Amino acid sequence: MPIKDCQTEKHIVDTAMKVFFTEGRINATTQEIADAAGINRTLINYYFRSKKTLFNYVVKKAKEEFIGNSDLILSSDLPIKEKTERFIDDFMNNLEKYPYLESYMTVEIIKQRLNKNDLDVPEEKQPTPINKYLNEIEKEMSAGNIPATNPVHFILNLFSLMIYPQIMKPLQMKLLNLNENEYNKILDERKQLILTILFS
Amino acid sequence: MPIKDCQTEKHIVDTAMKVFFTEGRINATTQEIADAAGINRTLINYYFRSKKTLFNYVVKKAKEEFIGNSDLILSSDLPIKEKTERFIDDFMNNLEKYPYLESYMTVEIIKQRLNKNDLDVPEEKQPTPINKYLNEIEKEMSAGNIPATNPVHFILNLFSLMIYPQIMKPLQMKLLNLNENEYNKILDERKQLILTILFS
DNA sequence: GTTTAGTTTGACAAAAATGTCAACAAAAAT
């Protein structure tokens, strides 16, 4: 069997990704991942040497997949409202797939901060697509096309309204007495609603 | 020493609460908790028999403390806007203290759902303070005092706008190039802004 | 059919985390 077949390796990654970031079982054991994938646990070591290596790889891959087209959309030169609409759609679809990825990333960043002292090197301000978008929002505000606030609030509102209802889906379903279908319908309605709130 | 002194016990609970739900280190080891508390690890077993017992106790206590006055405020007969204003203030202050409690609760509920099959007993609909509040919102909408949507959206918007910016604080600080003080100022501004958005 | 390289497996080893226990310390009650 001289040709690397990659099937199992890919299957491990996909399963781990699902267990970690779709189901939110961030500290699943290698045995649990192996079971979920229907393979022998040792294969994880064969392909990835250690659990840590697998985890790091999965995080990296999930991030890439999550960001996906978002940055492209934000960097495009569409009119602000249409750009925002597309961004909302793309972003909310990704969220549905990996609801825990963003939570995980946040916790990690917090841990970093807690370990760092004040002496540490300030990160250089690189102009991210978000910053570009922020500038455009600012212009639209001063042009009077969007209600004027601190543009930071615009961004926070945007992400809040998109992300929270998705990551808290089960809690909110319980709280609001809605079943899966009803809640999904609500989530879909929100795409337009969010746009209305932001540009009202 | 016939009288239980409670000092160490309380100290363990407080430290565990902080480690789990303020710092977000949900799977900290007993040794790490003991270190954070500056005590011998065995004392955790002395007071709580097992790690699980401690954890359950801390979860219960944190929930109680978190919910705090919220339910009282929601159940009160204040005018809707003032009620909402107070709720926002109370809730956002609690969030600052235990940013990870709500995330944790969600993950747990998801896990429950994933293990349950469709045959399981439907939970009886108990009229929670949230449901009472929801009814009031509905009335205000039909009276034309609040923009009419599905009241569920009102609730989702409320929680989204409050919770997300708090739990994602470190990520957003990085993304938006803000320091701690700047971000806290933003968070405080939001209390009024959220009210405006909801009742505009 | 044998070789060959990649793949899979179970048994075992090592490490990490949790729990138990007997001994010791400290402070109140007698």
Add this chain to the structure above:
DNA sequence: ATTTTTGTTGACATTTTTGTCAAACTAAAC
């Protein structure tokens, strides 16, 4: 002062999780 109860500790045992290895297996190449 001595006893008694509570609190604390380190050494050890158990359990859980992870990692290693040699042997078995598979399928293409020779």
